[in-house]
Amino acid sequence: MTYKFSKHVPQSDVDAVGDILKVAGDPKVTSFAGGLPAPELFPVEEVKAAANRVLTGNGRAALQYGSSQGVPGLRQVILNRLEIEGIKTDSDHVMVATGSQQSIDLTGKIFIDEGTTVIVEDPTYLTAIDVFRSYGAHFVGVDMDEDGMKMDALEEALKNNPDTRLIYTVPTFQNPTGRTMTLERRKKLVELAGKYDVLVLEDNPYGAIRWSGNNLPSLKSLDKNNHVIYMGTLSKIFSPGLRLGWVVADPKLIKKYTMMKQSADLHTDSLAQYIAAEYFAENDIEDHVTAITALYHKREQIMVDAVDKYFPAGVTHSNPEGGMFLWVMVPGVADSQKLFDAALKRNVAIVPGDPFFGNESIPGTFRMNYSNTPEDKIEDGVKRLAEAIEEVMSK
Amino acid sequence: MTYKFSKHVPQSDVDAVGDILKVAGDPKVTSFAGGLPAPELFPVEEVKAAANRVLTGNGRAALQYGSSQGVPGLRQVILNRLEIEGIKTDSDHVMVATGSQQSIDLTGKIFIDEGTTVIVEDPTYLTAIDVFRSYGAHFVGVDMDEDGMKMDALEEALKNNPDTRLIYTVPTFQNPTGRTMTLERRKKLVELAGKYDVLVLEDNPYGAIRWSGNNLPSLKSLDKNNHVIYMGTLSKIFSPGLRLGWVVADPKLIKKYTMMKQSADLHTDSLAQYIAAEYFAENDIEDHVTAITALYHKREQIMVDAVDKYFPAGVTHSNPEGGMFLWVMVPGVADSQKLFDAALKRNVAIVPGDPFFGNESIPGTFRMNYSNTPEDKIEDGVKRLAEAIEEVMSK
Incomplete structure (x- = not known):
């Protein structure tokens, strides 16, 4: 038919990207391509204990249909996490989502029509681009530097696109760059959102994993007029497999999100929600986050040291103070795909920059992930990657 | 802002409907409103044992990101279930979804544009209407009788709407009517789908719960030319809380579904998928389905006996051979909401018929659920409901 x-x-x-991740999964390949947490730190035993307690004490509720807005116990855990991030709110402002990805998808569905302008960082999280595009978004990319999105460029974009409905940003340890927006720019962004009356979707999956610099207030905590919709997730500090994220917004908006979520999947897995709530009640998440941060920092240092040692002169990279990604810029290379191909020939995988851009990409860029590669494999992989870069630069 | x-x-x-379910949740109220399985039959101990084994043997994989198409072990379980239902296929034809609801949502997203015609049974599953409408569907409702969708009316609808892209049907123990499409009509439907080159979305959440009559082949098993997309779920035979469903289609379509699912929530909860696969490996699901079927049949008999005894003359109802719902038609009542109001005054809840229709509703109709009400509460609830119907009919 x-x-x-x-x-x-x-x-x-x-x-x-799927094809890249497939070849990167070959055991011969040292992969800096994915964006996976280190599985050796997953609290498997603690989750097992939590699952046991939930199924012993609350089994029927955990296996039954539940509320589209989420299990109350987990929403309380989320409120506690939000308070650590400077966001004091109540459970009417919170909806549980099936991972951050669903928060992005529902945001697209709720706000984007054919041709709606969405402002994104150049570059930004690639699956957010896919989602917003699927609802018909017209992208306007805003330049970044090491301090995050440039505010003069953002204001220019807002002036030139008065129909903008949404600014999507990952202000802390951004994917793919690892960059963090300064406090000054955060304040300016919230001010501009008010001045131009547009919504900001603040995506904060990595913020808890910081090894240097000071914690910065979330945009949501700086926002006084409900311009910011905040998204969080347990994927990077607990488990991505359970698909647990959340949206924080004005209750009027949460009502819309909850209606659209009901259409999307009725509700998020009840058992996963109960298990996560139980895990957080019985374990010290800060200890766990400290362990994650220490390991990722160690891997990042090994990677950055090797990059500085082996990569050809002229190649620059971001300097993440946390998170999972490093962003590399190779001068004089028009086609990022060539970097990927040359690297793969040497059994190293990266993600070339192109899919991280809503429109035109910055040539000669790629993303490296360090959270998922054992320490003893990083230097050798970077060395081979350096040879690949040299080959492409010399052509 | x-x-x-x-x-x-x-x-x-x-x-x-949310408001109805909220009032129906009041412990004073005997609720025939929801569509919940009987939680007392959930295999809580078996799920606990399965969770233990999964987290002991496969914990890291169960907590890590996974494939958008689904965990291979669960897809094998799904293939086994499909074989029981007469559908012989392979895992390229199967994608795991976050419950049937997501299968419906992704179908809407993949096939429906503003104004696309979708043919539905009159009445049909109400949240399917919500989803399809959110993508801009134009509904054409097709009349039913006790043998399911009427095929002459369907052909008429297809002739009059040559732009139809999708026929959505729940052929077995339909929600909300409990009706089952005859074999003759099933064959005709597949034939018409071929003749008019439209897709059929076959939704089969209840088919395994049959206490009388013979199993009938699914539309998918009668389909030779990939006109039928089949949806199944573990919600009614295992646990709705885990949100595990599936789509079966041509691999070309499964590729599209998988791409759109990646945008929607990356993948379905890995832990839930592993637990379900483990449960099915270690337990006899047929024994469990037999227990569910016996209990629902008992409750249905009590409900139907009471309805026949107490409801006023002229009121008619469907005669389900399985599933969870009874559909009631009250003559001479223009506004179904009045039936709900009169029932609630007597602390009984039903779902009035209107939201089950894409366009114009059949007045004086409502849905009753029997799976979730303890046997000793059914007769008394029906008795009070009968008084409510009498009151509305006499006005």
């Missing part, structure tokens, strides 16, 4: 697809569906069946 | 919503979002914040 002939299939007639909606305009939401990409014309092409090519899943460039 | 002023929120500008997309056209996907319902204008109204009123969630009629």
Whole structure:
């Protein structure tokens, strides 16, 4: 039969990033491509104990249909996490989502029509681009530097696109750059959101994993007029497999999110929510986050040291104070894909920069992940990657 | 700030069905309103044992990011279930979804544009209507009788709406009517799908729960040309809380579904998928389904006996051979909401018929659920409901 697809569906069946991750999964390959947490730190025993307690004490509720807004116990855990991040609120402002990805998808569905302008950082989280595009978004990318999105460029974009409905930002340890927006720019961004009356979607998956510099207030905590929708997740500090994230917003908006979530998947897995709530009640998450941070810092140092030692002169990189990613810029290379191909020939995988841009990409860029590679494999992988870069630069 | 919503979002914040379920949750109320399985049959101990084994043997994988198409072990379980249902296929044809609800949502996103015609049974599953509407569907409802969708009416609808992309049907123990489509009509439906080159979305959440009559082949098993997309779920035979469903289709379509699922929530909870696969490996699901079927049948008999005894003359109802729902038609009542109001005054809850229709509703209809009400409460609830119906009919 002939299939007639909606305009939401990409014309092409090519899943460039999926294909990259597939080759990166080859055991021969040292992969800096994915964005996975280190599984050796997953609190498997503690989760097992939590699952046991939940199924002993609350089994029927954990296996039954639940509320679209989320299990109250988990929403309380989320409120506690938000308080650490300077956001004092109540459970009417919180909805549990099936991972951050769902928070992004629902945001797209709620706010984006064909042609709606969405402002994004250049570069930004690639699956957010896919989602917003599927709802018809028109992207306006805003330049960044090591201090995050440039505020003069943002104001210019807002002036030139008065129909903008949404600014999507990952202000802390951004994906893919690892960069963090300064306090001054955070204040300015919230001010501009008010001045131009647009919403900000603040995505903060990595913020807790900081090894240097000071914690900075979230945009949400600086926002006095409900311009900021905040997203969090347990994927990076607990477990990505359980798919537990949240949206924090004005209760009026949470009502819309909850209605759309009901259409999307009725509710997030009850058992996973109960297990997470139980885990947080019985364990000290700060100890666990400290262990994650120490390991990722160690891996990042090994990677940055090797990059500085082996990469050709002229190649620059970001300097993350936390999170999972390093962003590399290679001068004089027009096609980032060539960097990927040359690296893969040497059994190293990276993600070339292109899919992280809503429109035109910055050539010669790529993302490296350090959280998921054992320490003893990083230097050697970087060395081979350096050879690949040299080869591409010399052509 | 002023929120500008997309056209996907319902204008109204009123969630009629949500409000009904809220009042139905009052412990004073005998609720026939929801559509919940009987929690006393959930295999809590077996799930606890499965969770223990998964976290002992496979903990890191169960807590890590996973494939958008689903955990291989669970896809094998799904293939086994499909074989019981007469569908012989392989794992390229199967994607795990976050409950059936997500299968419906992704189907809407993949196939429906503003104004796309979707043919539905009159009445049909209400949240499917919400989802399809959010993508801009134009509904054409097709009349049913006790043998399911009427095929002459369906062909008429297909002729009059040559732009139809999708026929959504729940052929077995339909929600809300409990009706089952005959074999003859199933064959005809598949034939019409071929003749008019439209897709059929076959939703089969209840099919395994049959206490009388013969199993009928699924539409998918009758389909030779990939016109049928099949949806299944573990919600009614195992646990709805875990949110595990699946889509079965042509691999070309599964590729699209998987791409859109990646945007929607990356993947379904890994731990839940591993636990379900482990449960099915170690337990006899047929024994469990037999227990569910016996209990629901008992409750259905008590309900139907009481309905036949107490409801006023002229009131008719469906005669389900399985599943969870009874559909009631009250003659001479224009506004189904009045039936709800009169029932609630007597502390009984039902779902009035209106939200189950894409366009115009059949007046004086309502849905009753029997799976979730203890046997000793059913007769008394029906008796009070009968008084409510009498009151409304006599006005």
